[in-house]
Amino acid sequence: MYNIERKPLFNPDGDTEVSKRKMIGGNTTNLNDFNNMKYQWVSDWYRQAMNNFWIPEEINLSQDLKDYHKLTAPERRAYDKILSFLVFLDSLQTANLPNVTDYITANEVCLCLHIQTFQECLHSQAYSYMLDTICSPDERNDILFQWKTDEHLLKRNTFIGNCYNDFVEHRDLGHLMKVLVANYILEGIYFYSGFMFFYNLSRNGKMPGSAQEIRYINRDENTHLWLFRNIILELKKENPELFTPELIEEYKAMMEEGVRQESEWGRYVIGSDIPGLTEDMVESYIRYLGNLRWSSLGFGYLFQDNQTEPEDMAWVGQYSNANMVKTDFFEARSTAYAKSTALVDDL
DSSP states (O other), X not given: OOXXXXXXXXXXXXXXXXXGOOSBSOOOOOOOOTTOOSSTHHHHHHHHHHHTOOOGGGSOOHHHHHHHTTSOHHHHHHHHHHHHHHXXXXXXXXXXXXXXXXXXXXXXXXXXXXXXXXXXXXXXHHHHHHHHHHSOHHHHHHHHTHHHHOHHHHHHHHHHHHHHHHHHHOOBXXXXXXXXXXXXXXXXXXXHHHHHHHHHHHHTTOOHHHHHHHHHHHHHHHHHHHHHHHHHHHHHHHOGGGGOHHHHHHHHHHHHHHHHHHHHHHHHHTTTOSTTOOHHHHHHHHHHHHHHHHHHTTSOOSOSSOOSOOGGGHHHHHHHHTTTOOOBTTTTBXXXXXXXXXXXXXX
């Protein structure tokens, strides 16, 4: 794959015609023009993301402080390790997204990526708020850095982290495309055993504030997933050389590895000692998500099984829907979100 150049910041000779705009390799002026967009889906995405604004400290965690010390040993172990994993992933996203934005030459899409970067910062703040509320400073630091000492955590982070580092070292179109696929995997698969764990605690009457924080984060991640899906689909039209049968097989292998690692992680961190969840429930749902994500790119299914949502996991979607996320992200249709109503946990 050919090398790509970082776009200039000041470019008075850039193209002003919308028809000449490209996702990658365009001649952009970097002007933020909200009235002239080539990629019309950006308008809905931008408004949805802006309406999603929230503040972690708005959510009351007083009950969680009481509940945390009453969790069973397996629940508390899972809570700590999943939180360590999530806070590192969102920190990594915060650091990596500007590397992607440097090479996206559609200014309206860059606006979306900047909003996502801010939201990833907000997610890290939410995790820190959760930790600061429920445990001592020493416990907080132990949880925060478990990703360095737990080999399972480190292995998980290495898969995505190395992909991001490869693009830093090799600034070419092929490695950029793999970073986009890695982002899609992270946003669409990698978070979900963690999300379902927090939702499961809440449906068992435990840690309601933590679950509500995760609901807001889950809602944001859905918009990020929508964003990267659309970027990839636009590149399929504009850069067909990135979607040869051989390269599609590479992306498919990345997706399969993401599903495998998330399923393996679920078995390790959740196991069979968490009331309301089993290893098989976690794995079947993750395989379903893998099928959903891959088919949403127009490539069919990864697996012959798990092509529909497992009936015993329908409650995961119900918890997500309680965020008032009424967006069909894969069809790019958005409806208004009323922030004041989303603070009510009606499940």
